[in-house]
Amino acid sequence: MEYVVRLTRTLQTAAALTLLLAATACGSSGSGSDTATGLNPPDLKAQSELGRTEGRVNIIAWAGYVEDGSNDPKADWVTDFQKQTGCQVHSKVAASSDEMVKLMKTGEYDTVSASGDASLRLIASGDAAPVNTGLVPNYKDVFDDLKMQAWNSVKGKAYGIPHGRGANLLMYNTEKVRPAPTSWSAVFDDAARYKGHVTAYDSPIYIADAALYLKATRPELKIKDPYALDQKQFDAAVALLKKQNADVGEYWGDYLQEVSAFKSGDSLVGTTWQVIVNLAASEGAKVKAFVPKEGATGWSDTWMISAKAKHPNCAYKWLDWIVSPKVNAQVAEYFGEAPANAKACEQTSDKGFCATYHAADTGYWKRVAFWNTPIPQCLDGRTDVTCVPYAKWVQAWTEIKG
Template identity: 60%
Template sequence: MRTISRGRRAAAASITAVGAIALLAACGTAGGGGGGTASEQEELGDFEGSVSILAWPGYVEDGSNDPEVDWVSGFTEKTGCAVVSKSYGTSDEAVSLMKTGDYDVVAASGDATLRLIAAGDVAPVNTDLIPSYAGVYDFLKEKEWNSVDGVSYGVPHGYGANLLMYNTDVVSPAPTSWDVVFDGASAYSGKVTSYDSPIYIADAAVYLMAHEPDLGITNPYALDETQFAAAVDLLKAQRSHVGEYWSDYLKEIQAFESGDSVVGTTWQVIQNVLAGEVSNTAVVLPDEGATGWSDTWMIASKAKSPNCAYAWLDWIASPEVNAQATAYFGEAPSSDAACDFRDDCEAYHAGDADYASKIWYWTTPIAECVDGRTDVECVDYSKWTEAWSEIKG
């Protein structure tokens, strides 16, 4: 089941152009104000008896897919809140579904959170009402993708980095830089693999931050026209060396097993799978840093069951449950305490603040630059989508 969930999650970062322009424009104009009118809940009341949850596949498991994978039943037994859940396949779909008002809770990635906040579809979250929040890693709290002006809009779930994978028999010396897939990609032409999503433009921006400092990039999701053009040009140059763009991680596994790919972007969970099957792959977090993800549990501004919603946020962030959910999905948990219930936290660098500081978590690029600049307008995600089509040709 994790294979299916993770594979579907792979496509999540790609926001389709249809409908995105208006939503991103709303983000750009709402800016720091958050765009919504909802206020945070001050105290908890009686549980309503049910809660409706919208989430990535694999985030709300009740044993129906696998009898041994169930962290929903315990929640219902404890609170009396029956869980009704729906899975979605892309961030764009999640944003659209949240507008229906049918859901109390949503698990959103950083390429959707700011849009939900700007549209007023989610409410500020009173973390004092969520005891488990205290244990969440500080480096995941109050970030630009889950808060506005110091106001929290949710509870972090898990996180991970987009790493550099290489075939140890072919790629030598062992790489420490993204150079092997950008300026030095010709050495492995035709066998370079890249993530298939407009958000991958940020990976090029991370590389340029280190290698072309005169561009002045300080955040890969806040690119003005000049900076954006440089990132796009880098990816167009890379295109001739890319053998395959991947969004389904099973295909990347197969490509590295067959030798069709020898170097490119990956996830730790992919290396974990390959390590059990072959012995000629390794991963590294390059010197320049990397992009990554940190998903957030958010509460609808018009939630019909706000008390059950708060109970769910506390439950899913509690150590044992968070350990189950993030292990099943293939990512680091949100707290040290969760590692007491996992035996693979070291592989995911869970809790390593220095490691985490090198990750640029997916954040919606909007016209109002998320790096704080006010003298320029940044390129919003609708234009990232257009550029990605040009890059791939």
Template identity: 60%
Template sequence: MRLTTARRSTLFAGLAIASVAVLTACGTASGGGDSGEEATELGDYEGSVSILAWPGYVEDGSNDPSVDWVSAFEEETGCMVESKTYGTSDEAFSLMKTGDYDVVAASGDASLRLVAAGEVAPVNTDLLKNYDGIFDFLKMQSWNSVDGVSYGIPHGYGANLLMYNTDVFPDGLTSWSAVFDDAAANSGKVTAYDSPIYIADAAVYLMATQPELGIENPYALDETQLAAAVELLKAQRQHIGEYWSDYLKEIQAFETGDSVVGTTWQVIQNSITTGNTEVVLPDEGTTGWSDTWMISSQAKSPNCAYAWLDYIASPEANAQATAYFGEAPSSQAACEFRDDCEAYHAGDADYASQIWYWSTPIADCLDGRTDVECTDYAAWTTAWQEIKG
């Protein structure tokens, strides 16, 4: 079965970054206590598995009878799936602390917090037959591993792109300057993602346009660098018509012409019906996401948990899940079951290298600096409130 990315009027506003996170002395990801032991072999399946995930990641046909990749897993393993969805990474972090869930799909602003708190266990990827097929550029990255130890497997990934109205920009765009330095040209019709993590988008632009600031990682900003990003975003604020977090609202704004330029996801542009929008990954690079399937250090069904990680990384299941959500799959083999991989630049390592994947800002600078303290997500949340007024 080959899958296409259809417009889904009921699709969730997924991948919302937590807007009220309070990260204090989280320290390095390797801190925070015992994170469980890495499994060395698997035993008998326990008969059930409890999964915590973003909406649209664990579909069993109850939302749409034609969308179901859970039933095949249950039939294959005998592990009956109980699932719960969450709306923010903060909610996921809190729910995982209850010990009620065996598996979680975590975005980069939650994964390291879960490791630091000892809520997830190392994952022995040698026990997963589908791990080898996952794109190398998604494996053992800063948001899914610590000190050379894997804490999960990649699910899918995507970039935050620049979308523009081709009637307004007939010559196209190649730079984020359209929403920053040149935003006044379309004042009131510029849009941006509504979350403190959007500060990183400003930092990516500053990396290219103000190299004297010394920003080397948009999630590792000292006080001076954060202040520069805040200044840029305050200047942008007066030209923003609407910030968005529900992607259906951005679709409507571009279709009505209320928005003509701003940050977006590929699935949004795919869903716009007017035929007068284009997207580009700008020359400066961009932010994006790569979610990770992780196993609870308190898992009651660790064998079924490993079975789920292996299954969701299998080509057909991964193709179904990532196509439904609107993102690139985690393997080239998954593209055999999709006809839109080219649109998502699946497997294009050069393209992926231009993406700074969402990561939680913490005081210990993610860029490796030790001579300065970086600003954490609590500081970013305060700054975002100040930016929006």
């Protein structure tokens, strides 16, 4: 199996430096959008029926999501789409969620593969239209626990089609880290044992990983959602990360960077993604990875349609195509993530792929707190305090790294 990731998730989160719209909010993982706080998007209507295709679709996507064979001859799910629909694909790779939001505001793009921090902004601003899932036949086979979630729906109205998901795991060197860890304490309270060989994800969103750990280990802080931190909770997470900094040998952003560090022994324990584990192990690194007992953070992407789409019928055709079993399987294997379509698991070239990525393991995903963007209105529903917005997370991350 060849694992190829053209763009790291760092670019999806670390560059998201602008403040959210004041109205934007996201619910916690698995909570459903009805619990969202302060989000009151424009009353837009979903398209009621498909018309004649326009012959073109303009797409904004993460690298690796819209492949036409030019990067890798074996990765091409655009050519057949064009032949079958007559919709010529014109795609642009975005380097960050901020860039996706900016490009969607131009009205020049029809659809986008938005991560959670971008999707809620696009909904709140009226740049993303509600999606009529009845016009996307393959939606019926999407895993139920990806449908109508806080990052892709609001007040019972769907705003997109789920694409895939992944968890942020704890990886360790099986020869040097003994006994085998069971907790995130290996990179926090016990990090000094591996001083200079601890690695951490280089992004302000990593503050949520510290908050998730504190949620379990310091109940007096009363953390409910790692993305909804009041000042006291936030200060505790930042203090933990500043302490950790003394033991961190490297903050990684590029997945190949982390593979190399674990192969050489420069890194012995730290946060990772499943695709990195697979690649590192295939190249001889003695590593294992898992979701620790406290749970983990993670990510999920959504295909959305612009409220100003000039080619909405082709856009709907693309949404149905990209989430169809065969294509969703191709994308998932190419990028390294769990597919959204349950039937995609029958189409993967590696028949153990979905088991490796826990695609159908509902219990596994209940332990994952999917990335959201913090805002002053606390995402956990509290109204008696103000939560620390993402801009402050960005400032704090600079201080944490020293």
